[in-house]
Structures are given as C-alpha cells and as structure tokens.
Amino acid sequence: MKIAEAVETQIEAARQDYQGKHPVPKLRIVQHELETCxxxxxxxxxxxxLGLERPIDLYYYQGAGLKTLYGFTYKYLPLEQFLGQLTRLQIGYPLADRLAKVYSQAWYPGNEPIFIYTDWHSKPHWTKEDHLSGAITMWGRVMPGTHQLIIDGPEGHLLGGWNYPIDARLPHVLIDLEIELANKLERPIAYNIFDSEGGGLPVALRYKQAEREYISILPRQGHLLTDFDLVGNWGMVEGDPKHEAVDAIWHNPEIAQTDPRRLVLMRRIEQDVNPTRVYAGRIPAAILAIQVPGCFRQRWICQERRIRELVNGANLNANYGYAYDLVPNRTQRRQWEAAQARVETTERQWTEHSEALANLKHQQIAAQQTMREKQAELEKQIEAQKNEVEQHKQQSLPWRRCEQRQQFLERTLEQEKDRALRQSKQQDNKIQQHQAQHDQLQLELVSRQTIRDAIDTETQCRERNLEKDQIMLDLQVLLANLHDWVRTHYLVPQWQKLELNTATELIYRKPGRVIWTADKIEVILEPYRYPEQQQAMESTCSRFNAARLRWRDGRLLTIQVATVPRSNYAIIKVPV
Incomplete structure (x- = not known):
C-alpha cells in the first residue's frame, strides 16, 4: 500500500520545516532512526x-505487549513524549491528506472518478471547564466535543478522517470538502452520499452553484403523495421486491421551480399509498429511480458500520491531548447574533408602527382641518342663502326655491358633521389599535434587548487543540485500513466480513511464538479450540505465505498455526 513511504516522507518533511523555523531546541526524540520511530x-x-486506549494505560499494563516484535514494550512516558513532539511538528492533518491519496490508489487504482460517503462522528469531551460546545446527537445534548469527518469510498474502504471543532456544520463544509478532497486524491469526485443533515434546500442550492452532485434524503418524512407530481411510472426497487420507486417533482409549481433537487419517492408495494421515504439531491441522471434507494442504503454497511467498527475496535471515542486555546465563545456569539436578529426584527416592526402611528395622527389632523374648512364653507353658504331668502321676501319675489336651497345646505352640513364624527371615531380606534401594538412592541423590544445584553460574548472559553487527536485519528484509520487489507487479501472467505474488534479477539491477540532467523521470521500460533476455526486459520496461513511478504528489514515473514489432536478439540453439543 506504500504506507511506510508516505509516513516517513511526511515526518521528515515536517521535521525539516519545524527545525528551519525553530533551530533550537532540537527534536531529540523524532530525530532517531526511522526504525525507532x-x-x-x-x-x-x-x-x-493490546486492549488499551491511551498511552498512559501502559503505566499499569503488565502484558507482553509488542515484546515479540521489538524485544520490549515501550512505557508510557517515551510514547507520550514522542506523541508530544509529533504534535509540535503539526503533522496530523498533512499526514491525513497524504495517506488519503495512498488509500485511494490502493483501493481504487487509477484516476477515474469515484463516489464517496461522508458523515460526522461526534465524540463527547467530558469536562467541568467552560469549553466550546455543540450538539452531540448521540447524547441528545449540547456539550464539549469533537466532530470527526469520516469519508469512505465504494465498498466502504476508508479514505480518511479529519477533526473539526464541535460547532462546525456539515452542510457548510461539504462543497469545500469535495473540492479539497479531489485535489488531495488527484481524481474527480463523482458524487457524494450523506444523511439527512445535508438534505435541505440550502445545500442543494450550493451544489447547483458548484455544479456538483449528491444523494441524500429529505430531513422531514411523512409527506403525502398529493404533495408531488409523479414523473414516470412506479418500478420495483432493485434488490428489494417489497418496495417501489418513482421520480417526482413538487406539486406546488412555485416550489418546484425554485427547488433544484431531483426527488425519488419510495413506498411498500400494495401496502402504502404515501411514500415512506423521499430521496433528494442533485442525483446523477445515470442512476435510475429504482436504483437510488439501493445506493443510499449502502451508507449503512459502507459507512455507519465502519464508524461503529472504529469505535469498537480502534478507540475512536477516546480523546487525546487536552491542550487548549482561549477563544471567543462562538456558541455564545451565535446566540447573541440570533438574539440581535430578533431585536432588529422587533425594532423594524416598532419603527414601522411608529411611522404608521405618526401618519395616522397626521391624517387625522389633516382630515379634521379639511372637515372644518368644508363646514365653514357650508355655514357661509347657508348664511348667504338666508340673506337671499330675506331679500326675496322683502322685495315680494319668489323665495321658495331659495328656502329649499337653504334647507338642502343645512342637511348637507348635518351630514358632513355626522360623517366627520364617524371618521373621527374610526381614526381614533385605528390610532388606539396601533398605539396598543406600538406599546406591545416597545415592551417586547425592551425584553429582547435585555435577553441579548444578558448573553456574555466577552468571556473567552477553551477550545481544545485537536492536533494530537488528529495524529491518533490518522493511526486509527491506518489500523482499520490495514485490517481491511488483511481480510480482503489474506483471510479465507468466511472470515472476510470480520470487523476489527472481532478479528482482534480471534486472530490478532492469538498467543503464539516467533522464531527469528537471519533471513526469515516464522510465527507459530497456538491451535484453535474449534475445528472450523483451526481449518480457517490454516487456509489463511496458506494464503498469507503464498504472498511471500517481507518484514521491514527484508526478512521473509511466514505464519502457521500449530496442530492439535482431534481428541483435544472442544465438543459443542447442540440440543435436539
């Protein structure tokens, strides 16, 4: 797999870079021979x-350890010092990038596009100190921890793992992640498969802008069939005769026009009317609707189980290194920003109501002035009409018409007064309503400002330095890949599905003895208790020895399992 060359090259490059920047003191431990490293x-x-979790566990460890390989087992302090100097070299992330390319070429030779599985693994950090916190789904709480981005290729082979702060968000890193990963692997990423955390519309819009493809699932299920318009006919899901799938678009034309995602509905045949799953994303056109559920379901075996394998067999949940930096509390800052957004919303509403209230009062004053002027004009006309009636009477002229005109003006004046009174009441009621809303918004604004001001954004919190943890994550992924290589190339077919923790108990911790000669290293394992295990191990040894592998110093490495008389096998009685 060319792992040794990649690790040695990265350590040497990091050491030279560090010594160039820090001539003194020299890294005495890392400068030892590569064999010692x-x-x-x-x-x-x-x-x-060895059944251990951290280097400090070696302080109490009394087993043989790696004595068979190196003649001794390192104690806690030398390993902790060595790990500390690697941390100073800042080797963790560059080594993960270099090894990712090695894994990619080992499992998928060439430069053809590959698809990947991406997911967070969130591990908690139990502490009483004030650390940067984020959501830990496994525990259902917000607490200190670390996000570990695990990426697997086709068939679930690990490509790498990278540590992120606990407040990082997967949808925010996906696009940049794919671009950077394509550069690291020196090959294109065909498409990405991830869970519902990245299934929302904002992610789809980012992927559309980047012209990249992915498969996910809608964050919220329980949709009705009437929410969609079908595109084509239902078809049986490949490899699953109990379900059927079909392409669809949103029934609402406005949503359908703005949503760039391709939707695939799935339901049980002859049991459900509404879809039980809605797959979404910029799904490649070459993947048919009946193939989409099978592609997404592979996440379980190709990623979720691989993460569980790392947790159970490689100490993925363990934390390494407790050095920290004091940083602004980004969680508090986000809470303050959210509170400030609510304050700004209330301020905008309060301002709008203030302007509306001022406008209403201005309109009321203008209306009253207009009414007074109109009434004054009517009163003047009425007075003039009265004078005209008197003149006509004195001159013995017809005056009935003038009197009717006077009466009409008087009725008009009364109507205007009534209308003015009604409008005044309506305006008063409207002003009172706006005033009540204005006062309510004023109280709400003060309350939200108080809540915002109570959020402490000045006090700094601890953010754990993840460099040492990243180095151990590199080694954990390396261990899992070595096991994957062994079971793929050397184990017999019935053992090729063994997970790391099971293989550790069955194979890697198997007692035995080692014979070192000038040109050969021979490992002889103790016999197994059960004949099927004995036969499987004998076949495994034959496959391993046929590969003619050599140790780092060039000596041929062979493995065999001791035989045991058939009478000594454990007998399993199966109840009838």
Missing part, C-alpha cells in the same frame, strides 16, 4: 490490539 508509531497504533 516506527517502533513508537506501532505502539501507538496497536494500542487497541
């Missing part, structure tokens, strides 16, 4: 094989 790296990597 490998001894220590092996001890760190094989801690799970």
């Amino acid at each position: 490998w001894h220590k790296l092996d001890h760190l990597m094989y801690l799970p094989i």
Whole structure:
C-alpha cells in the first residue's frame, strides 16, 4: 500500500520545516532512526490490539505487549513524549491528506472518478471547564466535543478522517470538502452520499452553484403523495421486491421551480399509498429511480458500520491531548447574533408602527382641518342663502326655491358633521389599535434587548487543540485500513466480513511464538479450540505465505498455526 513511504516522507518533511523555523531546541526524540520511530508509531497504533486506549494505560499494563516484535514494550512516558513532539511538528492533518491519496490508489487504482460517503462522528469531551460546545446527537445534548469527518469510498474502504471543532456544520463544509478532497486524491469526485443533515434546500442550492452532485434524503418524512407530481411510472426497487420507486417533482409549481433537487419517492408495494421515504439531491441522471434507494442504503454497511467498527475496535471515542486555546465563545456569539436578529426584527416592526402611528395622527389632523374648512364653507353658504331668502321676501319675489336651497345646505352640513364624527371615531380606534401594538412592541423590544445584553460574548472559553487527536485519528484509520487489507487479501472467505474488534479477539491477540532467523521470521500460533476455526486459520496461513511478504528489514515473514489432536478439540453439543 506504500504506507511506510508516505509516513516517513511526511515526518521528515515536517521535521525539516519545524527545525528551519525553530533551530533550537532540537527534536531529540523524532530525530532517531526511522526504525525507532516506527517502533513508537506501532505502539501507538496497536494500542487497541493490546486492549488499551491511551498511552498512559501502559503505566499499569503488565502484558507482553509488542515484546515479540521489538524485544520490549515501550512505557508510557517515551510514547507520550514522542506523541508530544509529533504534535509540535503539526503533522496530523498533512499526514491525513497524504495517506488519503495512498488509500485511494490502493483501493481504487487509477484516476477515474469515484463516489464517496461522508458523515460526522461526534465524540463527547467530558469536562467541568467552560469549553466550546455543540450538539452531540448521540447524547441528545449540547456539550464539549469533537466532530470527526469520516469519508469512505465504494465498498466502504476508508479514505480518511479529519477533526473539526464541535460547532462546525456539515452542510457548510461539504462543497469545500469535495473540492479539497479531489485535489488531495488527484481524481474527480463523482458524487457524494450523506444523511439527512445535508438534505435541505440550502445545500442543494450550493451544489447547483458548484455544479456538483449528491444523494441524500429529505430531513422531514411523512409527506403525502398529493404533495408531488409523479414523473414516470412506479418500478420495483432493485434488490428489494417489497418496495417501489418513482421520480417526482413538487406539486406546488412555485416550489418546484425554485427547488433544484431531483426527488425519488419510495413506498411498500400494495401496502402504502404515501411514500415512506423521499430521496433528494442533485442525483446523477445515470442512476435510475429504482436504483437510488439501493445506493443510499449502502451508507449503512459502507459507512455507519465502519464508524461503529472504529469505535469498537480502534478507540475512536477516546480523546487525546487536552491542550487548549482561549477563544471567543462562538456558541455564545451565535446566540447573541440570533438574539440581535430578533431585536432588529422587533425594532423594524416598532419603527414601522411608529411611522404608521405618526401618519395616522397626521391624517387625522389633516382630515379634521379639511372637515372644518368644508363646514365653514357650508355655514357661509347657508348664511348667504338666508340673506337671499330675506331679500326675496322683502322685495315680494319668489323665495321658495331659495328656502329649499337653504334647507338642502343645512342637511348637507348635518351630514358632513355626522360623517366627520364617524371618521373621527374610526381614526381614533385605528390610532388606539396601533398605539396598543406600538406599546406591545416597545415592551417586547425592551425584553429582547435585555435577553441579548444578558448573553456574555466577552468571556473567552477553551477550545481544545485537536492536533494530537488528529495524529491518533490518522493511526486509527491506518489500523482499520490495514485490517481491511488483511481480510480482503489474506483471510479465507468466511472470515472476510470480520470487523476489527472481532478479528482482534480471534486472530490478532492469538498467543503464539516467533522464531527469528537471519533471513526469515516464522510465527507459530497456538491451535484453535474449534475445528472450523483451526481449518480457517490454516487456509489463511496458506494464503498469507503464498504472498511471500517481507518484514521491514527484508526478512521473509511466514505464519502457521500449530496442530492439535482431534481428541483435544472442544465438543459443542447442540440440543435436539
């Protein structure tokens, strides 16, 4: 797999870069021979094989450890010092990038596009100190921890793992992640498969802008069939005769026009009317609707189980390194920003109501002035009409018409007064309503400002330095990949599905003895208790020895399992 060359090259490059920037003091431990560095790296990597979790566990460890390989087992302090100097070299993330390319070429030779599975693994950090916090789904709470981005390729082979702060969000890193990963692997990423955390519309819009493809699932299920318009006919899901799938678009034309996602509905045949799952994303056109559920379901075996394998067999949940930096509390800052957004919303509403209230009062004053002027004009006309009636009477002229005109003006004046009174009441009621809303918004604004001001954004919190944890994550992924390589190339077919923790108990911790000669290293394992295990191991040894593998110093490495008389096999009685 060319792992040794990648690790050695990265360590040497990091060491030279560090010494160029820091001539003194020299890194005495890392400057040892590469063979000595490998001894220590092996001890760190094989801690799970020994049943240990952290280097400090070696302080109490009384087993043989790796004595068979190196003649001794390192104690806690040398390993902790070595790990500390690797941390100073800042080797964790560059090594993960370099190894990702090695894994990619080992499992998928060439430069053809590959698809990937992406997911967070969130591990908690139990502490009483004020650390940067985020959501830990497994525990259903907000607490300190670390996000570990695990990426697997087709068939679930691990490509790498990278540590992120606990407040990082998967939808925010996906696009940049794919671009960076394509550069690291020096090959295109065909498409990405991830869970519902990235199934929302904002992610789809980012992917559309980046012209990239992915498969996910809608965050919220329980949709009705009437929410969609079908595109084509239902078809049986490949490999699943109990379900059927079909392409669809949103029934609402406005939503359908703005949503760039391709939707695939799935339901049980002859049991459900509404879809039980809605797959969404910029799904490649070459993947048919009946193939989409099978592609997404592979996440379980190709990623979820691989993460569980790392947790159970490689100490993925363990934290390494407790150095920290004091940083602004980004969680508090986000809470303050959310509170400030609510304050700004209330301020905008309060301002709008203030302007509306001022406008209403201005309109009321203008209306009253207009009414007074109109009434004054009517009163003047009425007075003039009265004078005209008197003149006509004195001159013995017809005056009935003038009197009717006067009466009409008087009725008009009364109507205007009534209308003015009604309008005044309506305006008063409207002003009172706006005033009540204005006062309510004023109280709400003060309340929200108080809540915002109570959020402490000045006090700094601890953010754990993840460099040492990243180095151990590199070794954990390396251990899982080595096991994957062994079971793929050397184990017999019935053992090729063994997960790391099971293989550790069955194979890697198997007692035995080692014979070292000038040109050969021979490992002789103790016999197994059960004949099927004995036969499987004998076949495995034959496959391993046929590969003619050599140790780092060039000596041929062979493995065999001791035989045991058939009478000594354990007998399993099966009840009838």
